[in-house]
Amino acid sequence: DSGVTQTPKHLITATGQRVTLRCSPRSGDLSVYWYQQSLDQGLQFLIQYYNGEERAKGNILERFSAQQFPDLHSELNLSSLELGDSALYFCASSAHDPLQSIVEQFFGPGTRLTVL
Amino acid sequence: ELKVEQNPLFLSMQEGKNYTIYCNYSTTSDRLYWYRQDPGKSLESLFVLLSNGAVKQEGRLMASLDTKARLSTLHITAAVHDLSATYFCAGYAGGTSYGKLTFGQGTILTVHP
Numbered sequence: 001d002s003g004v005t006q007t008p009k010h011l012i013t014a015t016g017q018r019v020t021l022r023c024s025p026r027s028g029d030l031s032v033y034w035y036q037q038s039l040d041q042g043l044q045f046l047i048q049y050y051n052g053e054e055r056a057k058g059n060i061l062e063r064f065s066a067q068q069f070p071d072l073h074s075e076l077n078l079s080s081l082e083l084g085d086s087a088l089y090f091c092a093s094s095a096h097d098p099l100q101s102i103v104e105q106f107f108g109p110g111t112r113l114t115v116l
Numbered sequence: 117e118l119k120v121e122q123n124p125l126f127l128s129m130q131e132g133k134n135y136t137i138y139c140n141y142s143t144t145s146d147r148l149y150w151y152r153q154d155p156g157k158s159l160e161s162l163f164v165l166l167s168n169g170a171v172k173q174e175g176r177l178m179a180s181l182d183t184k185a186r187l188s189t190l191h192i193t194a195a196v197h198d199l200s201a202t203y204f205c206a207g208y209a210g211g212t213s214y215g216k217l218t219f220g221q222g223t224i225l226t227v228h229p
Contacts, residue, residue, distance in 0.1 A: 002158065031215055043204065043219040056216050090158065094215060105149075105217060107159040 004108035018079040025093030032074040038087035122220035139205035
């Protein structure tokens with residue numbers, strides 16, 4: 001158990017809908033990362049937050065957005081869902097700002113999203 | 117942009133045998149990570165390699181990093197069934213990439229009796 005929690009574990013929804021995935025980082029970790037894992041794209045970085053601020057963006061679609069709240073939990077919002085958005089979405093957290101020190105990212109259990 | 121490639125992508129081994137998974141990356145990577153993933157599960161951190169020549173070992177797994185060759189290896193010694201999983205390497209470009217990890221395609225390892 002990495003200490004990173006994600007809810008829900010599974011989500012089944014229809015095309016066109018909107019969902020919110022939630023992540024709580026390890027106690028004391030300020031950085032939160034979101035990754036998408038799918039069969040065709042592999043593991044891809046989506047976005048990173050550090051202490052409430054967006055720090056880096058990867059291959060994140062405009063239909064997707066995220067935020068990190070003052071209590072450091074993060075939410076990933078996916079809207080206008082398409083079949084191709086079906087994937088495993090992981091949240092990871094790390095202790096320090098990567099610019100300042102060497103960090104290790106610890107991954108949560110993931111949310112499996114199925115779009116029908 | 118950092119690109120990471122693993123080979124082989126599929127590895128079927130007999131118990132007791134040795135083998136190596138290779139991870140090549142395209143540009144400078146400040147550090148190199150190895151993760152393990154069991155089917156439908158999360159990623160478990162195995163090793164973080166921070167400098168050229170770094171070697172780390174845990175049980176039957178040993179990872180090394182050659183930054184000049186832009187190559188990391190994960191060596192499996194005397195494989196056992198419990199090592200069956202998917203293994204990912206990931207690079208970190210640093211700079212404006214901040215915390216972004218770039219993952220390889222993964223190597224699906226199956227260990228047979």
